Amino acid sequence: METSKPKVTVIGTGNMGGAFTEALSKVEAIDLCIYDSYKPCAEKIAQSHKSITVLSSMEEAKGSHIVIIAVKPQVLPSIYSQLADLKPDFFISIAAGVTLEKLRANLKADKVVRFMPNIAAKIGYAVTAVAYSPAVDEAERKEAMEVAKSVGSAFELEENLFSAFIGISGSGIAYMFELMHQMAMGGVREGIPYPKSLSIVADTMLSAANLQKETGKNAVELETMVCSAKGTTIEGVKALTDGGFGAAVINAVSAAANKSSELEKKA
Incomplete structure (x- = not known):
């Protein structure tokens, strides 16, 4: 039956x-x-x-x-x-x-x-x-x-972490697009046309995400693997640090999370 x-x-x-x-x-x-x-x-x-x-x-x-x-x-x-x-x-x-x-x-x-x-x-x-x-x-x-x-x-x-989730994922996906755009513009500055530069950046983000998921290594380990002594990558990472990149990202997550909490109270 x-x-x-x-x-x-x-x-x-x-x-x-x-x-x-x-x-x-x-x-x-x-x-x-x-x-x-x-x-x-x-x-x-x-x-x-x-x-x-x-x-x-x-x-x-x-x-x-x-x-x-x-x-x-x-x-x-x-x-x-x-x-x-x-x-x-x-x-x-x-x-x-x-x-x-x-x-x-x-x-x-x-x-x-x-x-x-x-x-x-x-x-x-x-x-x-x-x-x-x-x-x-x-x-x-x-x-x-x-x-x-x-x-x-x-x-x-836990539901009380949903605002934090919005900060890193719901809204966080937009930060990824912003990073993609700015990196692509950097490529333009160095001579690569924007469409091709953006495609390269998008594939680079995919390769980074897949590498982290496949290896299970944390982001610091993987970043350190790419940074050779006196090499190109450490110079780029230093420029990000000097520009306040880390603080800006953390503050963006907190700003979105706080706004989410405010809106939830009004819903």
């Missing part, structure tokens, strides 16, 4: 909701449904995926094992009551800045998981922070992590 697949519903199919929908559409073990108040948005995603069911109303999401809330945080207050009526086994929220405490109270649910992915979810390379309300059991935590990892890598964190 064939058993029915667990129903997973994504509410909201914008950038993040769309990214999770695309990733989950590849999971054959679930019955994937999507709902968006602007139906053409949901229908566009479903066109290329026969496995996706587009719901005509949020009420049709009742009976879901998991409901993934992927709407903008400012939209949530207007739909909390509808979401609360769905009563899934547990909720996953991608709404930025909305705490587990607030979600539990407004969804009238004990089992809520909070995700904080960065923008690379669209290409399957997101880094996502994951936190759970106390009632979420081990099996559900494992399922939630599988959902998070469908769009990249995922890290379990």
Whole structure:
């Protein structure tokens, strides 16, 4: 006798909701449904995926094992009551800045998981922070992590560290772009055209990240390996130090984290 697949519903199919929908559409073990108040948005995603069911109303999401809330945080207050009526086994929220405490109270649910992915979810390379309300059991935590990892890598964190996570990843990805741009401009100064310089820098960042992950060595060890005595690299590193690079990066992380904490209090 064939058993029915667990129903997973994504509410909201914008950038993040769309990214999770695309990733989950590849999971054959679930019955994937999507709902968006602007139906053409949901229908566009479903066109290329026969496995996706587009719901005509949020009420049709009742009976879901998991409901993934992927709407903008400012939209949530207007739909909390509808979401609360769905009563899934547990909720996953991608709404930025909305705490587990607030979600539990407004969804009238004990089992809520909070995700904080960065923008690379669209290409399957997101880094996502994951936190759970106390009632979420081990099996559900494992399922939630599988959902998070469908769009990249995922890290379990206490919710009080989400602002720090934003400082190093959610906002931190923008610092990487800034570093890429400035290094590419340095290449331009030395004679390499910007497009080629930027491509070289991007591949260099990938090679550095992959080297760290493959070797497991910390960043200081790897930097020291590249710095030969009286060589070119140590001169570049000294110039970064003289320019206050380390302090600027740490201050950027703290500034973004502090702003995140402020916004969370207002959400």
